[in-house]
Amino acid sequence: MAVSVRYRVPSMDEYLAAARAALPRILTQLDRNPRSPTYGCATRAFWHDRTQSFPNGAAQACAAALALASEADGGIPPYAGSAQVAQWAGAALAYWASIQRRDGSFDEAYPGQRSYCATAFSSLGAAL
DSSP: OOOOOOOOOOOHHHHHHHHHHHHHHHHHHSOOOTTSTTTTOOOHHHHTSOOSSSOOGGGGGHHHHHHHHTOTTTOOTTTTTOHHHHHHHHHHHHHHHHTOOTTSOBOSSSTTOOBHHHHHHHHHHHHO
């Protein structure tokens, strides 16, 4: 007996609404101080709270969301066309590159982990 599963594909407006709602939270996680040694780090527990001893590589995937939101054509209001948000996206990408291990991997849950997930997701975010 076959089971039929109905799945409704969300509309682009629904995706944009979700992205618009998430962007302020993304920005609170990002070190946006250009004078900070962790400028561009998206692991607030590392750069601000100091409750984590290393940055989470997977969090750096936020660079893609920031870059896409700041695009002049097709970006997400009120971030569309924002040079400042585009600069933060670049900082997140630069920090991502700075925390990459020699073998190309990134840590996620503990130092030295070389997480497949953190490496895959953050690399996808960097590629977008």
